[in-house]
Amino acid sequence: MKKKIFFLLVGVLLLVAMASSLKYGAVESSWQEVSQSLLNFDTSNQTHQLIYQLRVPRMIASLFVGAAFAASGALMQGITHNPIADSGLLGINAGAGLGLALVFAFVTTPNPAMTILASFIGAAVALAIIYAASSRIAFTRSPIHMVLLGAAIGSFFTALSQSISLLFNLNQDITFWFVGGTGNVTWGQIKIAVPVMLLGIIGAWLISKQVTLLSMGDETAISLGRNPQRIREKSMLCVLLLAGTAVSLVGTISFLGLIIPHIVRFFVGHDYRFVVPAATLFGALFFVVADVSSRLIAPPLETPVGVIVTLIGVPLLLVQIRRGSV
Amino acid sequence: MKKSGIWLLLCVLLISGIGLSLSTGTISLSVEELVAVIRGQGPPANQLVVLDFRLPRMLIAIFAGAGLAVSGYLFQTITHNDLADPGILGINAGAGLTVLFYLGFFTSQTSSSLLPFVACIGSFLAAFLVYFCSKQKERFDPNRLLLSGVAVNAGISALTLIGTIRISQDSYLFVTSWLAGTIWGTTWNHVYVILPWLFILLPFILFQGKSLEVIGLGDEEAVGLGVPLKKKQLFFLTSAVILAAVSVSVAGSISFIGLIAPHLAKNIVERKNNHALLMTGVIGSLLLLYSDILGRIILANGEMAAGIIVSIVGAPYFIFRLLKNNQSKS
Numbered sequence: 010m011k012k013k014i015f016f017l018l019v020g021v022l023l024l025v026a027m028a029s030s031l032k033y034g035a036v037e038s039s040w041q042e043v044s045q046s047l048l049n050f051d052t053s054n055q056t057h058q059l060i061y062q063l064r065v066p067r068m069i070a071s072l073f074v075g076a077a078f079a080a081s082g083a084l085m086q087g088i089t090h091n092p093i094a095d096s097g098l099l100g101i102n103a104g105a106g107l108g109l110a111l112v113f114a115f116v117t118t119p120n121p122a123m124t125i126l127a128s129f130i131g132a133a134v135a136l137a138i139i140y141a142a143s144s145r146i147a148f149t150r151s152p153i154h155m156v157l158l159g160a161a162i163g164s165f166f167t168a169l170s171q172s173i174s175l176l177f178n179l180n181q182d183i184t185f186w187f188v189g190g191t192g193n194v195t196w197g198q199i200k201i202a203v204p205v206m207l208l209g210i211i212g213a214w215l216i217s218k219q220v221t222l223l224s225m226g227d228e229t230a231i232s233l234g235r236n237p238q239r240i241r242e243k244s245m246l247c248v249l250l251l252a253g254t255a256v257s258l259v260g261t262i263s264f265l266g267l268i269i270p271h272i273v274r275f276f277v278g279h280d281y282r283f284v285v286p287a288a289t290l291f292g293a294l295f296f297v298v299a300d301v302s303s304r305l306i307a308p309p310l311e312t313p314v315g316v317i318v319t320l321i322g323v324p325l326l327l328v329q330i331r332r333g334s335v
Numbered sequence: 336m337k338k339s340g341i342w343l344l345l346c347v348l349l350i351s352g353i354g355l356s357l358s359t360g361t362i363s364l365s366v367e368e369l370v371a372v373i374r375g376q377g378p379p380a381n382q383l384v385v386l387d388f389r390l391p392r393m394l395i396a397i398f399a400g401a402g403l404a405v406s407g408y409l410f411q412t413i414t415h416n417d418l419a420d421p422g423i424l425g426i427n428a429g430a431g432l433t434v435l436f437y438l439g440f441f442t443s444q445t446s447s448s449l450l451p452f453v454a455c456i457g458s459f460l461a462a463f464l465v466y467f468c469s470k471q472k473e474r475f476d477p478n479r480l481l482l483s484g485v486a487v488n489a490g491i492s493a494l495t496l497i498g499t500i501r502i503s504q505d506s507y508l509f510v511t512s513w514l515a516g517t518i519w520g521t522t523w524n525h526v527y528v529i530l531p532w533l534f535i536l537l538p539f540i541l542f543q544g545k546s547l548e549v550i551g552l553g554d555e556e557a558v559g560l561g562v563p564l565k566k567k568q569l570f571f572l573t574s575a576v577i578l579a580a581v582s583v584s585v586a587g588s589i590s591f592i593g594l595i596a597p598h599l600a601k602n603i604v605e606r607k608n609n610h611a612l613l614m615t616g617v618i619g620s621l622l623l624l625y626s627d628i629l630g631r632i633i634l635a636n637g638e639m640a641a642g643i644i645v646s647i648v649g650a651p652y653f654i655f656r657l658l659k660n661n662q663s664k665s
Contacts, residue, residue: 160423164590168643319493330479330482330483330486331468
């Protein structure tokens with residue numbers, strides 16, 4: 010019962026948030042203009058153009074990116090037995106960023122498919138290191154070591170990206186992913202990124218039942234005839250699809266994958282069959298709201314949305330550390 | 336014999352580093368030209384470049400490298416955790432934030448002599464926050480300490496980013512290069528800022544070296560051997576924070592030196608009679624000095640921050656240590 014109410018409520022709020030995301034911004038438009046631009050698009054109308062060319066892709070991007078980071082966070086927390094796993098904290102986002110930096114260094118105007126592929130490969134490298142480490146027994150027992158490893162991987166990749174951006178004079182092109190922002194998303198990117206993320210989300214939902222088994226310990230999974238290593242590999246693939254693509258769209262967003270699963274566990278319990286879908290929905294809601302707030306905090310300047318998420322995430326993590334639940 | 340050989344090697348490295356640092360850059364000088372400058376007989380342009388720009392920069396690299404390394408040594412010994420480092424514990428980030436606010440709202444003089452004090456305040460606040468979050472029931476778990484360091488670091492960096500949006504273009508450029516770890520303190524004023532702190536604190540720390548050695552054995556052992564643990568811990572932690580803060584305030588936010596230098600030193604010499612501590616300082620100086628030189632070789636305009644190079648070298652070493660550490664424990 011509690012679960013149904015939660016899903017229903019999040020669904021309704023999500024619709025409201027999506028609508029507000031189209032309405033508010035540096036130029037505020039009326040509800041009528043919003044609905045008109047969607048239903049009765051007029052190419053000569055400037056407001057219609059603004060909503061269709063800028064706000065709609067931006068809204069879709071925040072929707073899917075929020076869902077992607079949250080779902081990948083939930084999956085990682087399940088398979089690593091690590092309550093503080095997050096693609097940002099584990100250095101995966103930084104790996105994706107390095108891939109992006111390399112593309113910008115060697116191709117003057119890369120097309121969206123290329124950037125997504127590059128950020129993918131970068132994320133895969135970081136994930137491979139984490140994966141190699143997580144197969145060591147001591148690492149699965151000590152989430153803290155994993156986070157330290159992630160921090161080191163993250164700062165290594167960030168330093169490499171910084172030096173590439175200095176060597177090739179890319180500061181303008183890649184600053185956006187250092188801070189994380191949805192302002193530059195285009196339809197071209199959406200058309201490629203959304204199907205990939207959708208695939209990742211479906212994969213995550215499908216695998217969630219097995220992740221629940223894994224989260225109870227490898228022995229439980231084995232005794233039920235499942236191969237823990239296979240479950241991990243499949244989940245890692247989903248994480249890669251989700252986090253890699255999300256970073257290529259909006260840049261490095263940390264802590265979203267960390268906090269969302271924790272919040273939804275409070276409502277839907279610890280079964281990943283519910284945690285993953287709930288995190289997907291709630292992550293989307295959270296990020297759309299964060300994105301709208303980023304435009305409203307200090308207009309006409311935009312406060313980077315990644316910064317907002319971090320500022321909400323850090324205190325929550327610190328409270329957990331203080332309480333000793335990590 | 337082996338020990339003195341290593342000291343000799345370090346000295347040679349240091350001297351050649353000093354020579355390289357003074358001669359490389361946009362105008363590169365030959366050995367003869369450098370010698371002429373030192374004797375005061377070079378052309379005025381060379382005199383100016385070497386004495387007013389490169390010499391202070393080189394001294395800053397040496398002092399800040401030593402400061403960060405010793406700070407890391409102290410943190411590692413006090414917390415009994417080989418992975419502690421001022422950068423990871425959020426101390427660099429804290430200093431960065433207050434420096435940003437100071438430059439954004441009070442002065443745009445980047446050579447202000449108040450800067451180290453401002454940086455210290457930020458570092459202390461960050462250190463206190465990390466300590467508060469990791470402390471439980473009057474004792475702290477070293478691993479939890481590092482974890483809250485990572486979290487505080489991320490939070491403060493986010494605040495710093497917000498701050499950079501608000502400040503002027505000049506300050507923005509300054510802060511971003513500061514955060515990347517460019518040695519920006521290139522005037523004699525900066526040298527005077529960091530020098531007294533090192534000269535006051537280092538002898539004190541060396542003088543207390545014995546109790547540091549005992550604390551390194553373990554807290555219970557230290558109390559058993561009659562060391563006033565709380566008092567000494569407080570002294571060493573405060574010194575560590577100050578050393579890191581003043582170094583960061585002139586040399587930019589540089590991570591990993593405090594982590595690598597003590598490890599290397601402890602692998603070379605034992606932690607006895609301040610040998611490891613001194614060697615840590617020298618290795619730290621060498622690391623930062625050579626990173627700065629390398630940065631200037633890669634990009635002649637000196638924009639390739641030393642901090643970036645330190646991270647590129649330091650992070651893989653950290654990852655290697657982490658994996659190795661775990662293997663031996665499991």
